[in-house]
Amino acid sequence: MFGKKSVVLLMLAMTLVLGACGSKTTNDSESASSGNKAESKELNLATFGVSIGFSKKDGDRLEGYDIAVAEAVAKYLGYTKVNWTTADMAGMFGMLDAGKIDTIANQVEANEKRKEKYIFSNTYIYSGAQLIVRADDDSIKTLADLKGKKIGVDVGTSKEAYLRANDPNNELNITTYEDPSVILNDVALKRIDAYIMDRAGAQLLIDNSGLALKKAGDPVYTYEEAFPFPNTEEGKKLRDSFNEALEALAKDGTLTKLSNEHLKQDISKAS
Template sequence: MRRTLAACLLAFSTLAAAPASAQQPPLRCAVDGTFAPHAFPRLEGGVQGFNIDLFREVAKRMGREIVIDSASFSGLVPAMNAGRYDFLCAPTTATAERAQNMLLTEGYLYTAFQFGIRRGSAPIRSLDDLRGKAITVNKGSAYDAWAAANAERLGFTVQTYDTQTDAVQAVISGRAYANLGGNTVVRYAASRTPQFIADFVMTDTRAHWSAPLPLGSTAMRVQLENALECMKRDGTIARLSQQWFGSAPAADDAENTVFPGTGVPGLANYDPTPREPRC
Protein backbone atom coordinates (compact mmCIF):
# COMPACT_ATOMS: atom_id res chain seq x y z
CA MET A 1 0.00 0.00 0.00
CA ARG A 2 2.81 2.36 0.93
CA ARG A 3 4.62 1.56 -2.34
CA THR A 4 1.45 2.30 -4.32
CA LEU A 5 0.91 5.61 -2.51
CA ALA A 6 4.54 6.59 -3.00
CA ALA A 7 4.33 5.78 -6.71
CA CYS A 8 1.19 7.90 -7.08
CA LEU A 9 2.80 10.81 -5.24
CA LEU A 10 5.92 10.53 -7.42
CA ALA A 11 3.85 10.50 -10.61
CA PHE A 12 1.86 13.53 -9.44
CA SER A 13 4.98 15.47 -8.51
CA THR A 14 6.58 14.64 -11.88
CA LEU A 15 3.54 15.94 -13.75
CA ALA A 16 3.40 19.05 -11.61
CA ALA A 17 7.07 19.73 -12.26
CA ALA A 18 6.76 19.30 -16.03
CA PRO A 19 7.70 22.47 -17.88
CA ALA A 20 4.82 24.67 -18.91
CA SER A 21 6.09 24.59 -22.51
CA ALA A 22 5.36 20.87 -22.71
CA GLN A 23 1.70 21.62 -22.03
CA GLN A 24 1.45 24.46 -24.55
CA PRO A 25 0.25 23.95 -28.12
CA PRO A 26 2.77 24.34 -30.95
CA LEU A 27 3.49 27.81 -32.22
CA ARG A 28 1.80 28.44 -35.56
CA CYS A 29 3.39 30.52 -38.28
CA ALA A 30 3.52 30.67 -42.07
CA VAL A 31 5.83 31.47 -44.97
CA ASP A 32 5.57 32.03 -48.69
CA GLY A 33 7.02 28.69 -49.74
CA THR A 34 8.25 29.98 -53.11
CA PHE A 35 10.51 32.71 -51.71
CA ALA A 36 13.96 31.12 -52.08
CA PRO A 37 16.33 31.10 -50.27
CA HIS A 38 14.11 32.08 -47.34
CA ALA A 39 11.54 29.32 -47.86
CA PHE A 40 11.20 26.96 -50.82
CA PRO A 41 10.19 23.35 -51.52
CA ARG A 42 12.30 20.35 -50.57
CA LEU A 43 12.49 17.51 -53.09
CA GLU A 44 11.34 15.08 -50.41
CA GLY A 45 8.44 17.32 -49.38
CA GLY A 46 7.99 20.27 -47.05
CA VAL A 47 9.95 23.51 -47.15
CA GLN A 48 13.51 24.56 -46.42
CA GLY A 49 15.42 27.81 -46.26
CA PHE A 50 16.88 30.52 -44.06
CA ASN A 51 13.59 31.45 -42.41
CA ILE A 52 12.68 27.83 -41.77
CA ASP A 53 15.95 27.19 -39.94
CA LEU A 54 15.72 30.55 -38.17
CA PHE A 55 12.28 30.08 -36.66
CA ARG A 56 12.74 26.43 -35.80
CA GLU A 57 15.67 27.58 -33.67
CA VAL A 58 13.59 30.46 -32.25
CA ALA A 59 10.87 28.00 -31.21
CA LYS A 60 13.47 25.68 -29.68
CA ARG A 61 14.81 28.50 -27.54
CA MET A 62 11.28 29.38 -26.48
CA GLY A 63 10.76 25.76 -25.43
CA ARG A 64 7.95 25.28 -27.94
CA GLU A 65 7.17 23.09 -30.92
CA ILE A 66 6.37 24.95 -34.14
CA VAL A 67 4.20 24.28 -37.18
CA ILE A 68 5.18 26.24 -40.30
CA ASP A 69 2.58 26.42 -43.08
CA SER A 70 3.31 27.45 -46.66
CA ALA A 71 0.90 29.73 -48.55
CA SER A 72 0.77 32.67 -50.95
CA PHE A 73 2.24 35.78 -49.31
CA SER A 74 -0.81 37.93 -50.11
CA GLY A 75 -2.94 35.75 -47.83
CA LEU A 76 -0.57 35.50 -44.87
CA VAL A 77 -1.40 38.72 -43.01
CA PRO A 78 -5.20 38.25 -43.29
CA ALA A 79 -4.81 34.68 -42.02
CA MET A 80 -2.70 35.87 -39.09
CA ASN A 81 -5.17 38.59 -38.20
CA ALA A 82 -7.98 36.01 -38.36
CA GLY A 83 -6.20 34.02 -35.63
CA ARG A 84 -4.80 31.20 -37.74
CA TYR A 85 -1.17 32.07 -36.97
CA ASP A 86 0.60 33.39 -33.88
CA PHE A 87 3.05 35.29 -36.08
CA LEU A 88 4.55 35.09 -39.56
CA CYS A 89 7.86 33.38 -40.28
CA ALA A 90 7.91 34.95 -43.75
CA PRO A 91 10.42 37.79 -44.10
CA THR A 92 8.23 40.89 -43.90
CA THR A 93 9.51 44.37 -44.67
CA ALA A 94 8.92 46.73 -41.76
CA THR A 95 7.06 49.73 -43.18
CA ALA A 96 5.23 52.63 -41.54
CA GLU A 97 1.88 51.35 -42.83
CA ARG A 98 2.41 47.83 -41.56
CA ALA A 99 3.60 49.08 -38.18
CA GLN A 100 0.23 50.80 -37.71
CA ASN A 101 -1.68 47.55 -38.26
CA MET A 102 0.47 44.87 -36.61
CA LEU A 103 3.30 44.42 -34.16
CA LEU A 104 6.77 43.96 -35.62
CA THR A 105 9.84 42.44 -34.04
CA GLU A 106 13.19 44.10 -34.48
CA GLY A 107 14.86 43.17 -37.75
CA TYR A 108 16.82 39.95 -38.02
CA LEU A 109 18.01 40.95 -41.52
CA TYR A 110 18.24 44.16 -43.49
CA THR A 111 16.61 44.19 -46.90
CA ALA A 112 16.83 46.58 -49.83
CA PHE A 113 14.79 46.70 -53.02
CA GLN A 114 16.62 45.28 -56.03
CA PHE A 115 15.73 44.70 -59.67
CA GLY A 116 16.57 41.56 -61.60
CA ILE A 117 16.59 41.48 -65.39
CA ARG A 118 16.97 38.93 -68.18
CA ARG A 119 20.56 38.40 -69.28
CA GLY A 120 21.23 40.50 -72.36
CA SER A 121 18.71 43.21 -71.46
CA ALA A 122 19.87 46.80 -71.09
CA PRO A 123 20.94 47.37 -67.46
CA ILE A 124 19.02 49.70 -65.19
CA ARG A 125 21.17 52.71 -64.29
CA SER A 126 18.43 54.78 -62.69
CA LEU A 127 14.69 54.56 -62.09
CA ASP A 128 14.18 56.66 -65.23
CA ASP A 129 15.16 53.57 -67.24
CA LEU A 130 11.89 51.91 -66.19
CA ARG A 131 9.77 54.25 -68.31
CA GLY A 132 7.68 52.33 -70.81
CA LYS A 133 8.66 48.98 -69.31
CA ALA A 134 6.74 46.24 -67.45
CA ILE A 135 7.83 45.34 -63.90
CA THR A 136 6.87 42.14 -62.06
CA VAL A 137 6.29 41.85 -58.31
CA ASN A 138 5.08 39.29 -55.79
CA LYS A 139 1.46 40.11 -54.95
CA GLY A 140 0.91 41.67 -51.53
CA SER A 141 4.60 42.40 -50.91
CA ALA A 142 6.27 45.71 -50.09
CA TYR A 143 7.59 45.67 -53.67
CA ASP A 144 4.02 45.43 -54.95
CA ALA A 145 3.07 48.46 -52.84
CA TRP A 146 6.07 50.48 -54.04
CA ALA A 147 5.43 49.61 -57.69
CA ALA A 148 1.75 50.52 -57.46
CA ALA A 149 2.59 53.85 -55.80
CA ASN A 150 5.27 54.82 -58.33
CA ALA A 151 4.12 53.30 -61.64
CA GLU A 152 2.37 56.42 -62.92
CA ARG A 153 5.11 58.81 -61.81
CA LEU A 154 7.90 56.74 -63.36
CA GLY A 155 5.90 55.55 -66.38
CA PHE A 156 6.06 51.77 -66.00
CA THR A 157 3.37 49.10 -65.78
CA VAL A 158 3.07 46.49 -63.04
CA GLN A 159 2.42 42.76 -63.33
CA THR A 160 1.59 41.02 -60.05
CA TYR A 161 2.13 37.30 -59.47
CA ASP A 162 1.11 34.98 -56.66
CA THR A 163 4.67 33.69 -56.29
CA GLN A 164 8.12 35.22 -56.62
CA THR A 165 9.10 32.29 -58.83
CA ASP A 166 6.40 33.20 -61.35
CA ALA A 167 7.41 36.87 -61.20
CA VAL A 168 11.00 35.97 -62.11
CA GLN A 169 9.87 33.55 -64.83
CA ALA A 170 7.86 36.32 -66.50
CA VAL A 171 11.09 38.30 -66.90
CA ILE A 172 13.07 35.32 -68.21
CA SER A 173 10.35 34.54 -70.76
CA GLY A 174 10.27 38.14 -71.99
CA ARG A 175 6.81 39.05 -70.74
CA ALA A 176 8.32 41.79 -68.57
CA TYR A 177 11.55 43.80 -68.41
CA ALA A 178 12.45 43.47 -64.73
CA ASN A 179 11.46 41.90 -61.45
CA LEU A 180 11.50 43.94 -58.24
CA GLY A 181 12.17 42.05 -55.03
CA GLY A 182 14.34 41.84 -51.93
CA ASN A 183 18.09 41.83 -52.49
CA THR A 184 18.67 38.37 -50.98
CA VAL A 185 15.92 36.84 -53.10
CA VAL A 186 16.96 38.49 -56.37
CA ARG A 187 20.62 37.54 -55.86
CA TYR A 188 19.67 33.95 -55.02
CA ALA A 189 17.49 33.63 -58.13
CA ALA A 190 20.35 34.98 -60.23
CA SER A 191 22.78 32.47 -58.73
CA ARG A 192 20.48 29.61 -59.72
CA THR A 193 19.24 30.88 -63.10
CA PRO A 194 21.82 31.79 -65.77
CA GLN A 195 19.26 33.75 -67.83
CA PHE A 196 18.47 36.07 -64.88
CA ILE A 197 20.89 38.59 -63.38
CA ALA A 198 20.75 40.81 -60.30
CA ASP A 199 20.81 44.46 -61.32
CA PHE A 200 19.98 47.90 -59.90
CA VAL A 201 19.71 48.28 -56.09
CA MET A 202 17.57 51.04 -54.60
CA THR A 203 20.05 51.98 -51.89
CA ASP A 204 17.65 54.30 -50.08
CA THR A 205 15.19 51.48 -49.33
CA ARG A 206 17.12 49.61 -46.62
CA ALA A 207 14.67 48.37 -44.01
CA HIS A 208 14.24 45.73 -41.34
CA TRP A 209 12.96 42.29 -42.24
CA SER A 210 10.81 41.48 -39.23
CA ALA A 211 8.41 38.91 -37.85
CA PRO A 212 4.89 40.42 -37.69
CA LEU A 213 2.35 39.59 -35.00
CA PRO A 214 -1.27 40.62 -34.42
CA LEU A 215 -1.81 43.84 -32.50
CA GLY A 216 -2.06 42.97 -28.82
CA SER A 217 0.46 40.11 -28.91
CA THR A 218 2.93 42.08 -26.83
CA ALA A 219 4.05 39.18 -24.63
CA MET A 220 4.68 36.95 -27.65
CA ARG A 221 6.68 39.71 -29.33
CA VAL A 222 8.95 40.01 -26.29
CA GLN A 223 9.50 36.24 -26.31
CA LEU A 224 10.33 36.22 -30.03
CA GLU A 225 12.69 39.17 -29.71
CA ASN A 226 14.41 37.64 -26.70
CA ALA A 227 15.17 34.48 -28.71
CA LEU A 228 16.28 36.46 -31.77
CA GLU A 229 18.55 38.69 -29.70
CA CYS A 230 20.18 35.71 -27.99
CA MET A 231 20.76 34.18 -31.44
CA LYS A 232 22.39 37.42 -32.57
CA ARG A 233 24.67 37.47 -29.53
CA ASP A 234 25.90 33.90 -29.97
CA GLY A 235 26.33 34.20 -33.75
CA THR A 236 23.55 31.80 -34.76
CA ILE A 237 21.79 34.20 -37.14
CA ALA A 238 25.10 35.26 -38.70
CA ARG A 239 25.97 31.60 -39.36
CA LEU A 240 22.58 30.92 -40.94
CA SER A 241 22.98 34.04 -43.06
CA GLN A 242 26.36 32.89 -44.36
CA GLN A 243 25.00 29.39 -45.01
CA TRP A 244 21.99 30.52 -47.05
CA PHE A 245 23.19 33.78 -48.64
CA GLY A 246 26.81 32.85 -49.32
CA SER A 247 28.64 35.60 -47.42
CA ALA A 248 29.25 36.59 -43.82
CA PRO A 249 27.22 39.61 -42.62
CA ALA A 250 29.07 42.72 -41.52
CA ALA A 251 29.43 43.51 -37.84
CA ASP A 252 26.80 46.26 -38.11
CA ASP A 253 24.29 44.24 -40.15
CA ALA A 254 21.00 43.29 -38.50
CA GLU A 255 22.12 39.67 -38.05
CA ASN A 256 24.65 40.94 -35.48
CA THR A 257 22.81 43.95 -34.04
CA VAL A 258 20.68 43.87 -30.89
CA PHE A 259 18.43 46.90 -31.23
CA PRO A 260 17.26 48.84 -28.15
CA GLY A 261 13.74 48.37 -26.84
CA THR A 262 11.19 46.11 -28.50
CA GLY A 263 10.13 46.40 -32.13
CA VAL A 264 11.55 48.52 -34.93
CA PRO A 265 12.93 51.87 -33.72
CA GLY A 266 11.18 54.82 -35.32
CA LEU A 267 8.00 52.97 -36.30
CA ALA A 268 4.59 52.80 -34.63
CA ASN A 269 4.10 50.36 -31.74
CA TYR A 270 7.82 50.41 -30.92
CA ASP A 271 8.42 50.10 -27.17
CA PRO A 272 11.59 51.98 -26.11
CA THR A 273 11.62 50.46 -22.62
CA PRO A 274 15.13 49.02 -22.04
CA ARG A 275 15.13 45.22 -22.05
CA GLU A 276 18.13 42.96 -21.54
CA PRO A 277 17.94 39.62 -23.41
CA ARG A 278 17.62 36.62 -21.12
CA CYS A 279 19.75 33.90 -22.66
Protein backbone atom coordinates (compact mmCIF):
# COMPACT_ATOMS: atom_id res chain seq x y z
CA MET A 1 0.00 0.00 0.00
CA PHE A 2 1.14 3.51 -0.73
CA GLY A 3 1.51 6.02 2.05
CA LYS A 4 -0.22 9.40 1.91
CA LYS A 5 3.02 11.01 0.73
CA SER A 6 3.32 8.51 -2.13
CA VAL A 7 -0.30 9.09 -3.21
CA VAL A 8 0.22 12.84 -3.28
CA LEU A 9 3.39 12.46 -5.35
CA LEU A 10 1.62 10.09 -7.75
CA MET A 11 -1.31 12.48 -8.22
CA LEU A 12 1.08 15.37 -8.84
CA ALA A 13 2.96 13.36 -11.46
CA MET A 14 -0.27 12.46 -13.26
CA THR A 15 -1.36 16.11 -13.25
CA LEU A 16 1.93 17.15 -14.84
CA VAL A 17 1.62 14.44 -17.51
CA LEU A 18 -1.95 15.42 -18.36
CA GLY A 19 -1.02 19.07 -18.39
CA ALA A 20 1.84 18.35 -20.77
CA CYS A 21 -0.48 16.39 -23.06
CA GLY A 22 -2.97 19.25 -23.04
CA SER A 23 -0.29 21.77 -23.91
CA LYS A 24 0.96 19.63 -26.81
CA THR A 25 -2.54 19.37 -28.29
CA THR A 26 -2.96 23.12 -28.11
CA ASN A 27 0.40 23.73 -29.76
CA ASP A 28 -0.33 21.18 -32.48
CA SER A 29 -3.61 22.97 -33.15
CA GLU A 30 -1.87 26.33 -33.31
CA SER A 31 0.78 24.91 -35.63
CA ALA A 32 -1.86 23.46 -37.89
CA SER A 33 -3.69 26.77 -37.86
CA SER A 34 -0.47 28.62 -38.63
CA GLY A 35 0.25 26.12 -41.41
CA ASN A 36 -3.17 26.75 -42.96
CA LYS A 37 -2.58 30.48 -42.82
CA ALA A 38 0.80 30.06 -44.47
CA GLU A 39 -0.84 28.11 -47.30
CA SER A 40 -3.31 30.94 -47.95
CA LYS A 41 -1.98 33.11 -50.77
CA GLU A 42 -4.15 35.98 -52.01
CA LEU A 43 -3.73 38.27 -55.03
CA ASN A 44 -5.35 41.72 -55.00
CA LEU A 45 -6.38 43.00 -58.43
CA ALA A 46 -8.36 45.91 -59.86
CA THR A 47 -10.37 46.25 -63.05
CA PHE A 48 -12.95 48.63 -64.52
CA GLY A 49 -15.69 46.05 -65.14
CA VAL A 50 -17.45 47.82 -68.02
CA SER A 51 -15.73 46.44 -71.16
CA ILE A 52 -17.50 43.64 -73.02
CA GLY A 53 -15.11 40.83 -73.87
CA PHE A 54 -12.37 42.12 -71.56
CA SER A 55 -13.70 43.02 -68.14
CA LYS A 56 -17.45 43.08 -67.63
CA LYS A 57 -19.34 42.84 -64.37
CA ASP A 58 -22.30 40.44 -64.54
CA GLY A 59 -24.08 40.50 -61.20
CA ASP A 60 -21.47 39.50 -58.61
CA ARG A 61 -19.16 38.01 -61.24
CA LEU A 62 -16.51 39.50 -63.49
CA GLU A 63 -15.85 37.98 -66.89
CA GLY A 64 -13.75 38.67 -69.97
CA TYR A 65 -10.27 38.13 -71.37
CA ASP A 66 -8.49 40.38 -68.85
CA ILE A 67 -10.20 38.60 -65.97
CA ALA A 68 -9.56 35.11 -67.36
CA VAL A 69 -5.87 35.77 -68.03
CA ALA A 70 -5.31 37.26 -64.57
CA GLU A 71 -7.01 34.31 -62.88
CA ALA A 72 -5.06 31.82 -65.01
CA VAL A 73 -1.83 33.54 -63.93
CA ALA A 74 -2.95 33.44 -60.29
CA LYS A 75 -3.72 29.72 -60.53
CA TYR A 76 -0.36 28.99 -62.17
CA LEU A 77 1.45 30.85 -59.40
CA GLY A 78 -0.40 29.02 -56.65
CA TYR A 79 -2.65 31.78 -55.34
CA THR A 80 -5.61 30.43 -53.39
CA LYS A 81 -7.81 33.50 -53.83
CA VAL A 82 -8.10 36.52 -56.12
CA ASN A 83 -9.66 39.63 -54.57
CA TRP A 84 -11.17 41.95 -57.19
CA THR A 85 -11.86 45.68 -56.85
CA THR A 86 -13.57 47.78 -59.52
CA ALA A 87 -12.73 51.42 -60.26
CA ASP A 88 -12.02 53.74 -63.18
CA MET A 89 -8.50 53.96 -64.59
CA ALA A 90 -7.39 56.87 -62.40
CA GLY A 91 -8.73 55.12 -59.32
CA MET A 92 -6.97 51.86 -60.18
CA PHE A 93 -3.59 53.52 -60.59
CA GLY A 94 -4.20 55.40 -57.35
CA MET A 95 -4.74 52.09 -55.56
CA LEU A 96 -1.62 50.64 -57.20
CA ASP A 97 0.43 53.62 -56.00
CA ALA A 98 -0.98 53.24 -52.47
CA GLY A 99 -0.16 49.52 -52.33
CA LYS A 100 -3.82 48.52 -52.01
CA ILE A 101 -3.65 46.23 -55.05
CA ASP A 102 -0.91 44.14 -56.65
CA THR A 103 -1.65 45.05 -60.27
CA ILE A 104 -4.35 46.07 -62.77
CA ALA A 105 -6.12 43.75 -65.22
CA ASN A 106 -7.84 46.17 -67.57
CA GLN A 107 -6.32 46.62 -71.05
CA VAL A 108 -3.52 48.74 -69.63
CA GLU A 109 -1.48 50.24 -72.44
CA ALA A 110 2.24 49.93 -71.75
CA ASN A 111 3.17 53.32 -73.21
CA GLU A 112 6.37 55.30 -72.69
CA LYS A 113 4.74 57.77 -70.28
CA ARG A 114 3.60 54.99 -67.96
CA LYS A 115 6.96 53.24 -68.23
CA GLU A 116 8.55 56.28 -66.60
CA LYS A 117 6.79 55.28 -63.37
CA TYR A 118 5.77 51.63 -63.64
CA ILE A 119 7.27 48.36 -64.81
CA PHE A 120 5.22 46.03 -67.02
CA SER A 121 4.76 42.33 -67.54
CA ASN A 122 5.10 40.64 -70.90
CA THR A 123 2.47 41.68 -73.43
CA TYR A 124 -0.77 39.68 -73.43
CA ILE A 125 -2.82 42.03 -75.67
CA TYR A 126 -1.72 43.40 -79.06
CA SER A 127 -4.10 46.13 -80.20
CA GLY A 128 -4.54 49.73 -81.31
CA ALA A 129 -6.78 52.79 -81.04
CA GLN A 130 -9.78 52.48 -83.34
CA LEU A 131 -12.35 55.07 -84.45
CA ILE A 132 -16.02 54.00 -84.34
CA VAL A 133 -18.56 55.96 -86.39
CA ARG A 134 -22.12 55.62 -87.67
CA ALA A 135 -22.56 52.99 -90.37
CA ASP A 136 -23.72 55.59 -92.90
CA ASP A 137 -20.85 58.03 -92.24
CA ASP A 138 -18.00 57.68 -94.73
CA SER A 139 -16.51 61.11 -94.02
CA ILE A 140 -14.35 60.00 -91.08
CA LYS A 141 -11.27 57.83 -91.55
CA THR A 142 -8.61 59.60 -89.47
CA LEU A 143 -8.30 62.06 -86.60
CA ALA A 144 -7.76 64.83 -89.15
CA ASP A 145 -11.31 64.21 -90.38
CA LEU A 146 -12.61 64.98 -86.88
CA LYS A 147 -11.43 68.59 -86.69
CA GLY A 148 -14.37 70.69 -85.54
CA LYS A 149 -16.33 67.55 -84.67
CA LYS A 150 -17.11 65.72 -81.43
CA ILE A 151 -15.19 62.61 -80.37
CA GLY A 152 -15.93 60.49 -77.30
CA VAL A 153 -13.31 58.71 -75.20
CA ASP A 154 -13.14 56.76 -71.94
CA VAL A 155 -12.14 59.10 -69.11
CA GLY A 156 -8.64 58.89 -67.70
CA THR A 157 -7.35 56.51 -70.37
CA SER A 158 -4.20 56.69 -72.49
CA LYS A 159 -6.45 57.40 -75.48
CA GLU A 160 -7.73 60.57 -73.83
CA ALA A 161 -4.12 61.58 -73.16
CA TYR A 162 -3.22 60.82 -76.80
CA LEU A 163 -6.08 62.95 -78.15
CA ARG A 164 -5.14 65.94 -76.01
CA ALA A 165 -1.43 65.60 -76.79
CA ASN A 166 -2.16 65.50 -80.52
CA ASP A 167 -4.64 68.37 -80.54
CA PRO A 168 -2.46 71.40 -79.64
CA ASN A 169 -4.84 73.86 -81.31
CA ASN A 170 -7.96 72.41 -79.65
CA GLU A 171 -9.55 71.53 -82.96
CA LEU A 172 -11.19 68.41 -81.57
CA ASN A 173 -14.25 68.57 -79.36
CA ILE A 174 -13.27 65.89 -76.84
CA THR A 175 -15.99 64.47 -74.58
CA THR A 176 -15.07 62.02 -71.82
CA TYR A 177 -17.28 59.18 -70.57
CA GLU A 178 -17.22 56.62 -67.76
CA ASP A 179 -19.42 54.02 -69.48
CA PRO A 180 -18.49 52.79 -73.01
CA SER A 181 -22.08 51.73 -73.77
CA VAL A 182 -23.21 55.34 -73.35
CA ILE A 183 -20.61 56.52 -75.88
CA LEU A 184 -21.85 54.08 -78.52
CA ASN A 185 -25.42 55.28 -78.03
CA ASP A 186 -24.31 58.89 -78.36
CA VAL A 187 -22.55 58.10 -81.65
CA ALA A 188 -25.65 56.34 -82.99
CA LEU A 189 -27.89 59.23 -81.87
CA LYS A 190 -25.53 61.79 -83.49
CA ARG A 191 -24.72 63.48 -80.21
CA ILE A 192 -21.05 62.89 -81.02
CA ASP A 193 -19.39 61.96 -84.32
CA ALA A 194 -16.96 59.22 -83.27
CA TYR A 195 -15.63 57.11 -80.43
CA ILE A 196 -11.97 56.14 -80.07
CA MET A 197 -11.54 52.77 -78.35
CA ASP A 198 -9.48 49.61 -78.17
CA ARG A 199 -9.42 47.94 -81.60
CA ALA A 200 -9.27 44.41 -80.19
CA GLY A 201 -12.76 44.66 -78.71
CA ALA A 202 -14.32 47.10 -81.18
CA GLN A 203 -16.23 44.69 -83.39
CA LEU A 204 -17.48 42.65 -80.45
CA LEU A 205 -18.77 45.81 -78.77
CA ILE A 206 -20.50 46.95 -81.98
CA ASP A 207 -22.10 43.53 -82.51
CA ASN A 208 -23.36 43.37 -78.93
CA SER A 209 -24.78 46.90 -79.07
CA GLY A 210 -27.07 46.15 -82.00
CA LEU A 211 -26.46 49.71 -83.22
CA ALA A 212 -25.72 50.81 -86.79
CA LEU A 213 -22.02 51.50 -86.24
CA LYS A 214 -18.73 50.52 -87.90
CA LYS A 215 -14.95 50.73 -87.55
CA ALA A 216 -13.51 53.66 -89.49
CA GLY A 217 -10.11 53.48 -91.16
CA ASP A 218 -6.91 51.95 -89.85
CA PRO A 219 -5.89 52.14 -86.18
CA VAL A 220 -4.98 55.69 -85.14
CA TYR A 221 -1.93 54.12 -83.47
CA THR A 222 -0.95 50.64 -82.32
CA TYR A 223 0.16 49.53 -78.87
CA GLU A 224 0.66 46.62 -76.50
CA GLU A 225 -1.13 46.00 -73.21
CA ALA A 226 0.21 44.33 -70.08
CA PHE A 227 0.03 44.19 -66.28
CA PRO A 228 1.62 47.22 -64.52
CA PHE A 229 3.58 47.01 -61.26
CA PRO A 230 5.22 49.53 -58.92
CA ASN A 231 8.91 50.02 -59.74
CA THR A 232 10.05 48.52 -56.43
CA GLU A 233 11.89 45.35 -55.45
CA GLU A 234 8.60 43.72 -54.49
CA GLY A 235 7.02 44.93 -57.73
CA LYS A 236 9.90 43.53 -59.80
CA LYS A 237 9.63 40.18 -58.04
CA LEU A 238 5.89 39.93 -58.74
CA ARG A 239 6.40 41.13 -62.33
CA ASP A 240 8.95 38.37 -62.89
CA SER A 241 6.52 35.80 -61.49
CA PHE A 242 3.78 37.06 -63.82
CA ASN A 243 6.17 36.82 -66.76
CA GLU A 244 6.97 33.21 -65.90
CA ALA A 245 3.26 32.42 -65.82
CA LEU A 246 2.46 34.34 -69.03
CA GLU A 247 5.25 32.57 -70.90
CA ALA A 248 3.91 29.20 -69.80
CA LEU A 249 0.30 30.13 -70.65
CA ALA A 250 1.36 31.36 -74.09
CA LYS A 251 3.40 28.24 -74.76
CA ASP A 252 0.62 25.80 -73.83
CA GLY A 253 -1.98 27.72 -75.85
CA THR A 254 -4.02 28.99 -72.88
CA LEU A 255 -3.80 32.67 -73.91
CA THR A 256 -4.94 31.88 -77.45
CA LYS A 257 -7.81 29.76 -76.11
CA LEU A 258 -8.98 32.47 -73.69
CA SER A 259 -8.74 35.18 -76.35
CA ASN A 260 -10.81 33.20 -78.86
CA GLU A 261 -13.31 32.31 -76.14
CA HIS A 262 -13.95 35.88 -75.03
CA LEU A 263 -13.13 37.94 -78.14
CA LYS A 264 -13.56 35.56 -81.11
CA GLN A 265 -10.01 36.38 -82.23
CA ASP A 266 -6.45 35.83 -81.02
CA ILE A 267 -5.02 39.09 -79.68
CA SER A 268 -2.37 37.36 -77.57
CA LYS A 269 0.08 37.42 -80.48
CA ALA A 270 1.44 40.23 -82.63
CA SER A 271 -0.28 40.22 -86.03
